[in-house]
Amino acid sequence: MLKTSLNVKSSQLVVNVLKLVLEQGKPLDRGYSISFSGVKLKPEEQARITQVVGDLMRRLNLYCYLANIQLQDAAKNAELLIVLWHEFNGLNSGKLPKASQFKRSEYQHLLTKAKKDEVLWDGCPEWLEKIGTEQLGKAWQAERKALLQPAKRYLRANQLKTTRDELKKSLSKEGIETRVVKGVDSALEVTSNSPLFKSKAFKAGLFEQQDAGSQLVAGAVDAKPGMRVVDACAGAGGKTLHLAGQMQGKGRLLAMDVEQWKLDALKDRAKRAGAHNVETRIIASSKTIKRLKLTADRVLLDVPCSGLGVLKRNPDSKWRDTSERLPVLVKLQEDILQSYSRMVKVGGMLVYATCSIMPEENRQQVDKFLANNPHFTFIEDENITPANTGFDGFYLAKMERISEGA
Known part of the structure; x- marks a missing residue:
């Protein structure tokens, strides 16, 4: 205050x-x-x-x-x-x-x-209270109160250039105070009001600002050096760059999106980060996906969603979005999951993720997909909620392709 x-x-x-x-x-x-x-x-x-x-x-x-x-x-x-x-x-x-x-x-x-x-x-607007109560029941009240809190500032250490401990020391020398985040190996929480993006550490590509919950999503992909990895809804690439660090710059990392300006921004960030194995590709049509059928060791689908897990960071969306938008997003998520999953090779892993805490966008989507796609099997999922973690809210589910399928 x-x-x-x-x-x-x-x-x-x-x-x-x-x-x-x-x-x-x-x-x-x-x-x-x-x-x-x-x-x-x-x-x-x-x-x-x-x-x-x-x-x-x-x-x-x-x-x-x-x-x-x-x-x-x-x-x-x-x-x-x-x-x-x-x-x-x-x-x-x-x-x-x-x-x-x-x-x-x-x-x-x-x-x-x-x-x-x-x-x-x-x-909380009325439309959001209705959705939260319907989908989360008694748990919604705690989440509603957690989403009211200001978002904390988290950094992700760029594994291509530094470690978390080394980054903490570098930032301290510039007057930027941080603390280690329990349970997230790559994360630091910023505890001072220092300007991050004017720092030498930022200009040198030692870190990206990224919520700790978001870091858990990319961490779940478990990308290894030498793999072929696809971030199919890459946006401006925060998770893409995290994956590049996991891969130690080795292997092929394909960042895809339907909007070119986001991929252009990613190119600049990748250059600063030293992520030289990142390749960007615009999704111009369904043919873009078909050409990559059964080729990827890992596919991350961080799909468009309601953003109802990140209202601490984006509170303006409460007054812009309405309940009418949710069914449209749910259908889009279903279509992306069905179509883009074709890129996963046999033995490869698909990670479905959202920045929502609503089951309709999360486990219900996964269950529906698995019911219609027996050539995939469920591994595990995780609900990262503001009330339980203090982070932004995310969901992730891991699935393995066990056969080529239809």
């Missing part, structure tokens, strides 16, 4: 980010990038701004309720919401715009009522 109030300049930057996200539909990280571009800010002040924006986004419905405004009017009333946020957190808002319009007696009345509504207090 902040110990002092935001100044007027920082308050305006918060307004800018909120308008970009809520009015223009920009992802939160893009909103930060645009708003901070060309603006000179000390690292600690930038951290303060992202803290306020993140907290407002995590509980946007609560803050709108306390301000007595409609959710759809949040961007237009951003300055008032910032004043209210200060009051909520016991900070003086007297010098901020709209401070004079704040109605303290009305706020106190609404605050008393809001404390009796756990769902509202946890910043």
Whole structure:
């Protein structure tokens, strides 16, 4: 929590980010990038701004309720919401715009009522509460509260260039304090507000910023030097680069995606990381997959999903996504799993993964696939949940191809 109030300049930057996200539909990280571009800010002040924006986004419905405004009017009333946020957190808002319009007696009345509504207090929209309760039952309440917490900063040591212990020492010399993450061999948690991406260690390709739960997913692939490995939904390649480290740069690592700009970004990251065995390929049609039939030792399918496990990191999606989107994603996941699994060779392993904690996208998809594909057998799966780990939420399932099948 902040110990002092935001100044007027920082308050305006918060307004800018909120308008970009809520009015223009920009992802939160893009909103930060645009708003901070060309603006000179000390690292600690930038951290303060992202803290306020993140907290407002995590509980946007609560803050709108306390301000007595409609959710759809949040961007237009951003300055008032910032004043209210200060009051909520016991900070003086007297010098901020709209401070004079704040109605303290009305706020106190609404605050008393809001404390009796756990769902509202946890910043959960109605559509999400319905899905969470239906799919997770009693476990949802703990997950809902865990998803309200700010995301921690985790790093993955690049095995091609360093070890976790060596990275920790290198970062400490630059004033970046970290601690080892229990149960995740490649991970460090950043415990200071130091700027990561201006560090010598980052420029030298010694680490990537990657959630510890995400690191567990790539770790489950268990890629070995000399293998042929496919990351079929690679995106910008965080897990691809983790796999490259597992392979020690030896063997063939194919990163595939349907969007070229993501693969272009991956190329730049791979160059910095020294991951020279990474090859990118656009999925232009089903023929791209057919040409790789029964060729891969490992296939990672980190499929498009609801992202309902990573709301700590992407709280803006709560106010953009709706329940109508989930069935569309579930059908897409099913199609990708059925089609892309053809690349796994006999004796090879398929790893299906999502950044969701909902069974409909996870074990239910795997069970459906196995029922229709007896040439695959189930090995094991893992639910990585925010309530149980403190990480972002992920799911992974390992399956082995035991015959060529149809």
